[in-house]
Amino acid sequence: MKTFAELNFPGRLVAVEGLDGSGKSTQIYLLKRWLELQGMKVYFSEWNSSELVKSATSKGKKRELLTPTTFSLIHATDFADRYERHLVPLLRAGYLVLCDRYIFTAFARDVVRGCPPEWVRGLYSFAALPDLTFFFKSDLEVSLQRILDGRPQLKYFEAGMDLRLSTDLYESFRIFQGRILEQYLAMSTEFNFLVVDANELVEKQQEVVRELVAQNVNLASFRRAERLPARPTPAPQPKAVKPEEPAE
Numbered sequence: 520m521k522t523f524a525e526l527n528f529p530g531r532l533v534a535v536e537g538l539d540g541s542g543k544s545t546q547i548y549l550l551k552r553w554l555e556l557q558g559m560k561v562y563f564s565e566w567n568s569s570e571l572v573k574s575a576t577s578k579g580k581k582r583e584l585l586t587p588t589t590f591s592l593i594h595a596t597d598f599a600d601r602y603e604r605h606l607v608p609l610l611r612a613g614y615l616v617l618c619d620r621y622i623f624t625a626f627a628r629d630v631v632r633g634c635p636p637e638w639v640r641g642l643y644s645f646a647a648l649p650d651l652t653f654f655f656k657s658d659l660e661v662s663l664q665r666i667l668d669g670r671p672q673l674k675y676f677e678a679g680m681d682l683r684l685s686t687d688l689y690e691s692f693r694i695f696q697g698r699i700l701e702q703y704l705a706m707s708t709e710f711n712f713l714v715v716d717a718n719e720l721v722e723k724q725q726e727v728v729r730e731l732v733a734q735n736v737n738l739a740s741f742r743r744a745e746r747l748p749a750r751p752t753p754a755p756q757p758k759a760v761k762p763e764e765p766a767e
């Protein structure tokens with residue numbers, strides 16, 4: 520598998536990965552704003568956001584119709600739709616593409632749900648690798664607490680309740696997310712994850728993220744072309760003082 524840079528795309532793709540509640544969305548949002556304020560061509564895309572499969576995903580989740588295989592395929596379709604219609608065209612057009620989760624989310628989650636690892640990887644073999652992948656490594660308890668600080672209850676699927684690991688939502692979350700963490704850690708070296716200590720303060724992590732992006736991406740090449748200054752209106756010329764024409 521090659522990165523977009525290795526495939527000679529003019530654009531670059533930066534992905535964030537990590538447990539639910541690790542702070543990925545917060546960090547990628549701050550990165551996006553920082554880049555936009557510098558006048559960069561930036562495009563943001565989020566896991567599980569394709570219009571194409573939205574209703575099927577929501578129906579499947581609500582009615583608990585999804586098996587590990589259909590769960591995986593529906594997410595792969597969601598990704599393929601965004602990949603082909605948005606990510607690739609914008610990377611061809613020289614954009615800096617920011618992805619909130621990429622194929623590693625499927626590699627980790629679907630395997631924990633019981634899909635064979637080679638099968639999951641094969642599903643996503645059409646996709647190139649990100650040029651940079653940040654892994655926000657948070658302790659299980661830290662991410663759990665952050666989620667609970669933001670809303671009253673864990674979500675059924677983020678707690679992995681479909682796996683029947685425990686009847687207790689919190690216990691299920693710990694077991695499920697713990698297994699996902701193991702998968703991420705196992706992939707970390709293979710896919711050159713840039714590991715960020717996600718237990719740290721938001722600002723401290725953002726500093727690290729910005730520095731690593733600046734070191735690894737030629738940011739100057741992503742600046743929007745300066746808009747040509749409006750043609751200057753010619754300064755009023757002093758009227759030549761003509762001798763008065765004799766009235767006709």
Ligand SMILES: Nc1ncnc2c1ncn2[C@@H]1O[C@H](COP(=O)(O)OP(=O)(O)O)[C@@H](O)[C@H]1O
Nearest residue numbers: 538539540541542543544545665669719720721
């Ligand atoms: N470093 C941090 N310290 C404390 N709270 C954080 C930190 N980063 C994010 N949060 C908060 O934790 C919650 C989950 O963050 P979010 O960025 O949505 O995580 P993710 O996208 O990884 O699920 C949000 O309420 C967010 O404001």
Ligand SMILES: [Mg+2]
Nearest residue numbers: 543544545619
């Ligand atoms: Mg998020």
